Amino acid sequence: MFGQRLDLPLAEDATGRFLVWIIAVMIYLAILALAGAMVLAGLAGRWEHGLTGRLTVQIAPMTEEQVPPQAQRVELVLALLRATPGIQKAEPVTAATARGLLEPWLGSALPDDLPLPALVDVVTLPGGRLEVPALAERLARAVPGARLDNHAAWLADLRMLARTAQLVALVLLLLVGGAAVAAVVFAVRTGLALHSPVVELLHIMGATDSYVARQFQTHILSLAMRGGTIGLTLALVTVFFLHRATGEASAGLLPEMALSALEWLALLLVPAVAAGLAVLTARLTVLRALAAMP
Amino acid sequence: MIRFEDIGLRYGTGPEVLRGINFTLTPGSFHFLTGASGAGKSSLMRLMYVGLRPTRGCITLFDRDVATLKRDDLPALRRQIGVVFQNFRLLDHLSALDNVALPLRMAGIAESEIREHVAELLGWVGLGDHLDARPPTLSGGQQQRIAIARSVIARPRLLLADEPTGNVDDSIGMRLLYLFEELYKLGTTVVIATHNEGLISRFGHPRLHLDQGTLAVVPAGTRMAVGPITPPALPAALAGPIPPPVLPAALAGIVGPVLRSPPGSNPNGES
Numbered sequence: 001m002f003g004q005r006l007d008l009p010l011a012e013d014a015t016g017r018f019l020v021w022i023i024a025v026m027i028y029l030a031i032l033a034l035a036g037a038m039v040l041a042g043l044a045g046r047w048e049h050g051l052t053g054r055l056t057v058q059i060a061p062m063t064e065e066q067v068p069p070q071a072q073r074v075e076l077v078l079a080l081l082r083a084t085p086g087i088q089k090a091e092p093v094t095a096a097t098a099r100g101l102l103e104p105w106l107g108s109a110l111p112d113d114l115p116l117p118a119l120v121d122v123v124t125l126p127g128g129r130l131e132v133p134a135l136a137e138r139l140a141r142a143v144p145g146a147r148l149d150n151h152a153a154w155l156a157d158l159r160m161l162a163r164t165a166q167l168v169a170l171v172l173l174l175l176v177g178g179a180a181v182a183a184v185v186f187a188v189r190t191g192l193a194l195h196s197p198v199v200e201l202l203h204i205m206g207a208t209d210s211y212v213a214r215q216f217q218t219h220i221l222s223l224a225m226r227g228g229t230i231g232l233t234l235a236l237v238t239v240f241f242l243h244r245a246t247g248e249a250s251a252g253l254l255p256e257m258a259l260s261a262l263e264w265l266a267l268l269l270v271p272a273v274a275a276g277l278a279v280l281t282a283r284l285t286v287l288r289a290l291a292a293m294p
Numbered sequence: 295m296i297r298f299e300d301i302g303l304r305y306g307t308g309p310e311v312l313r314g315i316n317f318t319l320t321p322g323s324f325h326f327l328t329g330a331s332g333a334g335k336s337s338l339m340r341l342m343y344v345g346l347r348p349t350r351g352c353i354t355l356f357d358r359d360v361a362t363l364k365r366d367d368l369p370a371l372r373r374q375i376g377v378v379f380q381n382f383r384l385l386d387h388l389s390a391l392d393n394v395a396l397p398l399r400m401a402g403i404a405e406s407e408i409r410e411h412v413a414e415l416l417g418w419v420g421l422g423d424h425l426d427a428r429p430p431t432l433s434g435g436q437q438q439r440i441a442i443a444r445s446v447i448a449r450p451r452l453l454l455a456d457e458p459t460g461n462v463d464d465s466i467g468m469r470l471l472y473l474f475e476e477l478y479k480l481g482t483t484v485v486i487a488t489h490n491e492g493l494i495s496r497f498g499h500p501r502l503h504l505d506q507g508t509l510a511v512v513p514a515g516t517r518m519a520v521g522p523i524t525p526p527a528l529p530a531a532l533a534g535p536i537p538p539p540v541l542p543a544a545l546a547g548i549v550g551p552v553l554r555s556p557p558g559s560n561p562n563g564e565s
Contacts, residue, residue, distance in 0.1 A: 005388070005392060007385060007388070007396065009386075009387040012387070197383070198385060200345075201383050201385075202396075202400075203372075204343055204345050204377065205373070205377070205396060205397055205400060206369045206370065206371075206373030206374075206375075206397070206400055206401075207369060207400050208366075208369045208400075209369075211400060291365075294346060294347050
């Protein structure tokens, strides 16, 4: 299709040069938006997967004399949990592990007498019908200072964050797509105006509307593929460096940019989808303009 | 069969440029279209190749009423009409071969057949050595021959030509007219707009004569009555001898003596 002789001298138009760069920028932004949405979706999914089916019981340090010591209360909690149907496993989190969780925020030199809550990690049976609110109430009643955390608030925030980020990415994609469509419409209309004598000649000679539209489609496809290649290359370089930067970030505070093979394929397909959209836009624009001719 | 019945045409809200046009062209007929500049020849040609729709009346092309045709049917109808435009309307970025090949490509003819046929026809019109030349590099006459070759390459049923011999010398002009004559003998309906009375009398075909938007069909061999030509009086601004240029006052004293002095003399009169 490329290098094909066109009856219309569209390749000589100045509009083609700016359209290549507009499409390149659009593809670049679209790929970054899509990659961002995919990374966030994956991240939220991994976090959610890690937390779903898990509960944590915190046993707060208490100094009142009538309250049994923390270790005894942990044993009470474990006994109660292990006797509850729907719970697969209940294991205490060791003090060393708990300190390790705090290390990124408080450093490694924690004083030994720092009062920390004891933690019990609970795994529920998949598909089990555990009544979490009832269990929380029983725990709070039976063991002073015991509180059940089912991560619901954290998960809700996480879902909201992921949904918002995906919405922003979608809006960005729509804006980028809309701007690209507008640029193609403008370029095609300019081409039609610049070459109206030739378009009219082809029309008089018996060219079908599709024949004339194909001239523009071929030209726009060529520009879109060139712009798409530039945009894709720049976007992949950017994603590669972001991937490296997040991978090297210390303390594990930044999420790792992990994309599946299918997601990489989706990113590679963005220029092809954009080219298809550009060609369709060009065709509809030309057909609409030609409909006004006798 | 091509039939115009009570055709009228106006542009926008202007006056009718064509009025009450009636004629029938039988298949394989040859007509000259004549008339003074502004008489409506180009408008009539545009109606014939469906580049315009009439304001009133009925046009029948190849036995089909153009007004009732669907838009999708028009391209196939137009491909049966070859047109030679007065200003050629060649595509400057295409070679002579590609220009002539356009109608064949539109008709979906295989590329393998196109080059052979087009090269043969271009050779016939004397451009066999210019197949790859682009129109801007060719003379007006050569461009006109490309335009004519383009109009006939797809063997149209109707051939319309607007002053097709205007830019070529007499021998080439005669050769092109004989090409049209051959097509006419093969069944193509030919209409040639021309002012060349010599050609009209030599080929002896009937003419469609337009005068101020109305049309008369004049049988072959009839000489058109041409009144005495009175030279028009020039407008006052152009009448009389050309006055000498008047220099601005600021320059008159300086340049004047230099302009008036004979070569070699001192313009200031100093010795």
